[in-house]
């Protein structure tokens with residue numbers, strides 16, 4: 001599912017995903033498929049990278065046009081860019097780097113949060129059967145984010161921006177406290193989340209790797225607390241339905257899979273990479289069929 005080397009010409013635009021590990025990523029499959037389907041002259045590579053600063057120093061003057069950034073480089077990527085979009089700066093993490101054609105400068109963005117937040121908003125609209133208005137269905141809601149890493153920061157920032165009241169629950173309390181202080185929210189130790197149910201209809205977003213393949217039997221929260229939540233989101237997309245999501249559905253919550261977040265961040269990156277509107281339907285189809 002990569003690309004045909006014979007299609008690579010001097011004017012072919014070259015992209016790649018920087019990560020370690022990186023082999024699990026679905027991005028090369030997705031972008032090469034999209035480029036081929038829309039007739040865009042580009043290829044997208046796996047880039048197994050130890051030190052992103054060294055890598056970008058060595059390769060930024062070559063023909064690379066843009067990069068996706070994944071674990072564990074999202075926070076380091078921010079420091080390597082010449083300019084950082086204000087949203088990515090507030091989040092403290094970059095998942096997309098574009099080399100500006102006019103001066104070769106590296107510009108950092110974060111497209112993670114848009115994908116997750118709009119998928120959650122869509123999920124809530126389904127429940128309340130409402131049409132999209134200017135007021136986010138997240139406004140005023142109690143929004144609990146599990147985890148305080150790059151993905152946790154993005155979710156917390158996005159939820160706050162939509163007017164939600166944000167609570168960070170993290171295994172290491174100090175990290176939760178730090179993030180809560182940065183965005184203006186409350187902090188909990190993850191162990192205390194079992195007894196935390198100040199109200200019904202809350203939203204829960206898992207941004208840790210607990211429940212990811214191969215440890216699919218794990219879950220970050222016991223089932224009995226899930227009945228207090230109206231919507232549960234899991235950033236994990238392998239498997240598509242985690243134990244957390246299965247138990248949340250059984251408890252009557254709307255569930256939103258990390259696949260939606262993945263698709264949403266891909267729309268944003270695709271537009272930044274090609275300068276064209278993202279073929280959303282095509283991206284959705286490729287990911288659903290994968």
Ligand code: ATR
Nearest residue numbers: 147148149150151152170171172175207208209210
């Ligand atoms: P990412 O950028 O993908 O969010 P990260 O920065 O390594 O990755 O953050 C991982 C998050 O998952 C952290 O909040 C981490 O909790 P700690 O701050 O206590 O390390 C959380 N996490 C990872 N493994 C976990 C586990 N087994 N149980 C609970 N939380 C876990």
